Amino acid sequence: xxxxxxxxxxLNYLPVQEITELQQPGLYFAVLRRVGQFTDQxxxxxxxxSDIGLHTRAYRDTLYVHAAxxxxxxxxxxxxxxxLDAAGEAVLKSATDGNGNALxxxxxxxxxxxxxxxxxxxxxxxxxxxxLDLSEFAVSGRAQADFDVFSLVxxxxxxxxxxxxxxxxxxxRRRQGVAAAGRRQGRRAAAVPAPEAA
Numbered sequence: 331x332x333x334x335x336x337x338x339x340x341l342n343y344l345p346v347q348e349i350t351e352l353q354q355p356g357l358y359f360a361v362l363r364r365v366g367q368f369t370d371q372x373x374x375x376x377x378x379x380s381d382i383g384l385h386t387r388a389y390r391d392t393l394y395v396h397a398a399x400x401x402x403x404x405x406x407x408x409x410x411x412x413x414l415d416a417a418g419e420a421v422l423k424s425a426t427d428g429n430g431n432a433l434x435x436x437x438x439x440x441x442x443x444x445x446x447x448x449x450x451x452x453x454x455x456x457x458x459x460x461x462l463d464l465s466e467f468a469v470s471g472r473a474q475a476d477f478d479v480f481s482l483v484x485x486x487x488x489x490x491x492x493x494x495x496x497x498x499x500x501x502x503r504r505r506q507g508v509a510a511a512g513r514r515q516g517r518r519a520a521a522v523p524a525p526e527a528a
Contacts, residue, residue, distance in 0.1 A: 346379060355379050355450045382406060382446055382453040393436045397426050397446060405430025410447045415439075 334340035344360065346352050355378075362373040381401050387394040397409040411432055413422040421442065426432045440458040 344377075346377070352379055355381070355452065357452060357454060376454070378453050380451040380453045382409060382448055382451045384444075384446060384453055384455055386444070386455060388438050391435060391437050393434045393438070393444075395426065395432045395434065395444070395446075397430045397432075397448075406448055408448065412445045412447075414443050414445055416441045 352358060357376060357378050360375045360377065362375070364373075381399050383398045383400045385396040385398070395411060397406040398404060399406055405426075405428075407426060407428045407430065409426040409430070409432075411422075411424045411426065411434070412420045413434075413436060415421050422434060422436055424432050424434055438457050442457055444455040444457070446453045446455075
């Protein structure tokens with residue numbers, strides 16, 4: 331029995347490390363059926379048993395990939411990278427460098443998937459899923475303040491013989507739900523040394 335109270339959402343994990351049949355590296359599928367229902371509809375999920383950990387960052391026209399060992403965290407050199415389309419055809423091929431990094435000229439497409447291989451290990455990253463699941467964590471933003479102060483440094487050269495830089499704080503007040511910006515006259519600070527005369 332999986333446990334949980336009535337009408338309560340419960341998260342359960344498969345004990346992959348305890349199942350003998352799942353000790354070999356590879357891509358596996360789990361087929362799930364709701365208890366007490368005998369219809370032809372099943373939920374499915376996939377998972378990989380692998381030593382390859384992936385970290386990716388998507389930019390406008392490039393994709394950064396870092397591959398590291400899940401066993402010891404060491405970067406993995408020579409990991410084969412392939413982006414496959416919906417038909418299973420490779421649209422991009424590459425490999426990680428000595429630091430486990432690769433920078434690919436690629437724009438994300440939700441119908442494609444990144445498949446990485448090294449020896450018997452394989453990992454899979456579909457681009458049609460959320461980038462990061464934060465549902466298990468309480469996410470809160472910065473507390474709203476009635477008054478904020480930001481320090482600004484004026485970017486202009488300091489004349490010879492003068493030992494200072496111009497600083498100016500900017501104040502922001504919140505009025506009836508609308509942020510209003512205000513300015514104050516800057517002050518000199520004697521923290522920046524003057525350049526040496528040649």
